[in-house]
Amino acid sequence: MSTLTEPPVARAARPGSRAPRRFGRGTGEGRLALLLITPTLLLLALVIGYPVVAAVVTSFTRDQTLQDGFFTSGGGSAGFSNYTHWLLQRCGDTSCPTGTLGSQFWDAVSVTVFFTVVTVTLEVGLGMLMALVMHQKFRGRALLRASVLVPWAIPTAVTAKLWAFMFAYDGIANRVLGTHILWTDGQWSSRFAVVIGDVWKTTPFVALLVLAGLQIIPGELYEAAKVDGAGAWRRFRSITMPMVRPALLVAVLFRVLDVLRIYDLPAILTHGAGGTGHSTSTLSILVIDQIQQGYGSASALSTITFLMIFAVAFALVKLFSLNVVRSQQSAVK
16 A cells, blocks of 8 residues: 655645744844855955955045155045046147046046957857867867967966067067058057957856856757758857857956956057057056056046946846846747
8 A cells, every 4th residue: 555645835834733844044043144155255355345346435535646656735625626627628639738537537438448349249259169170070189279269368467568579679479471561559450469469368158158068968859950951150140149148248247347447468569559649548547557647536437447347247247147047948849
């Protein structure tokens, strides 16, 4: 004679039975979890929270000139003048004197956006191709995967000096191409030099994330698609892209945030100059340069940069979350 097991829901609803144990802040597990993460939260508040708050407070003070490592004159409340100094003085090189703060700011914004759009687009396209190649089964695949990651493992400062030697007037680039281009001095040539160096270094990072997404796709899906007569392009569009989209969106998010605050590569490779003097000067480079001129306006500029990057990150997370949910729903259907 078999014995029927009472369902857990009915057993919990029976009078006198104990309710299932829940995890919350009021329970012992919740208090223990809060106790364990408190040191991390305090460390983050000290390392990240305090500098952000200090920069915001300093952005409302008058500039203090930094000379020989010491602040000299200035100080006191400045209101929003440091912010208007950057945001409202919008003018070009033809209508503003050289070195006007407003023109420098908007030039730096345009250069940063240019680097972000161009490098992320190239890195995503090339990273996808590299991931598809590394995902195939062939002899020497492990060696190829290891060698592809070498550029990403090299420090950015070393990468910048490496490409500086290659883009020298008598360097490898001009000798191979048979040209006489001033790669690190011309307006657009210096920008493309930075783009080439950044794409060479960080494309393996995108390829690694996409490869991780490819490896979780069941092989049975491709076999079933082949049986149904789907070609290579149809399999890529209907199976590969929807399944790898979450990993690809994460890669795009990371790279966009990285390029928006890029500093070391253009600062070392071209010193933020080229052509008009600010051809590769990004927002981060402008913040560092402005510290020597005035700490209050530099803090305002860093706060503006932080808010811009935060807004872009928030918008991308919302957009990518919506796209991932839609792709999952379409896959279920």
